[in-house]
Amino acid sequence: MSILINKENKVIVQGLTGKEGLFHTEQMINYGTSIVGGITPGKGGTTCLNIPIFNTVEEAINKTKADVSVIFVPHFFAADAIIESIYANVKLIVCITEGIPVSDIIKIKEFLKKENKSKLIGPNCPGIISPKESKVGIMPNSIFNKKGKIGIISRSGTLTYEAADQIVKLGYGISTAIGIGGDTIVGMNVKDILKLFLEDPETECIVMIGEIGGKLEIEASEWIKMKKNKKPIIAFIAGITAPEGKTMGHAGAIVGKKIETAQVKMNILEKNGVHIVKSPENIGITVHNILQSV
Known part of the structure; x- marks a missing residue:
């Protein structure tokens, strides 16, 4: 039995079209993870790896019904990316990005407590993996x-x-x-x-x-x-x-x-x-x- 994730979860990737996001999205798909969308502002309406790209998390959630987000956004945008997912009531947020200022994470922790609808793994982490179920992160398959x-x-x-x-x-x-x-x-x-x-x-x-x-x-x-x-x-x-x-x-x-x-x-x-x-x-x-x- 897995905790937090399973094969039924639908995952969106914030920063899918970047170098790291693209590489690890392919690895997650190969592991069996259900990747249903990517978010890159300005690239909404396009596709990448045959996955639809959206401009915002809210739009992606409304269209795909995803409940998990993984973040590969550069550190100077990563805090905003986490907050965007919290606003969209994403059930589980996994932030791989390192180098986010401590002051930003303190504010995010308070926001998580206030909203009380999302869980955050990370930042600066490899993510979560359950064999035969799903991988959300960068662990080697x-x-x-x-x-x-x-x-x-x-x-x-x-x-x-x-x-x-x-x-x-x-x-x-x-x-x-x-x-x-x-x-x-x-x-x-x-x-x-x-x-x-x-x-x-x-x-x-x-x-x-x-x-x-x-x-x-x-x-x-x-x-x-x-x-x-x-x-x-x-x-x-x-x-x-x-x-x-x-x-x-x-x-x-x-x-x-x-x-x-x-x-x-x-x-x-x-x-x-x-x-x-x-x-x-x-x-x-x-x-x-x-x-x-x-």
Whole structure:
């Protein structure tokens, strides 16, 4: 069972006619995603990849009845693109774009709460994928080729792929994998996604990939402990050797306080009942060993 997306969802692509949008739209179509429209202001009435292009999200939603939008718009227009989808009451918005100012995302988060009709994944994320169902984002098709009962939540795109590859090679499958994004402030956070996986009867094990900076993983683990969760959760926190005060890879991967370091996060997560993996190469085998012992 997938969460948030399935094969019935109709997807529009904001920025489809751009280089990145065009490439990844082809990949999503090849994966089986139902792409029903694209949005590029000024190109409405044309087609691209045999997909109709619209000038606005509202027009696209009215004509196609789409309920999901994925955004490949450049960063200086991306915040407006997200807001346009929120105004159109798009159920799920996935923003791949990086480099959106934090001040813009703060306003968007407030707008999401006010409207309370849309969910946002990202920005600066790889998106969401459910094998045999749908892909909304940039995950590599070849890795996510087996449906199963392992859910993945990650702040890192490449480590999402690495974890999925290990899990599939050991004979397991993925229910849904979600990259929430590496920025300081994101839409859906670790706790939001964990809640969905815990409610999903067909997700039996959850892999959480975190990193230095912020307290998203800590807040999620404290919530899990309070809920007395029964599903095994395996976590890897990247950045154990990262120096304090230096951004590492993602905009949000920067240690501001001691509690934001990888080691302190791992200690707190372990205390709250999460199984800790100290090296990314051991994610798959840890999942295997824990499931064998259940």
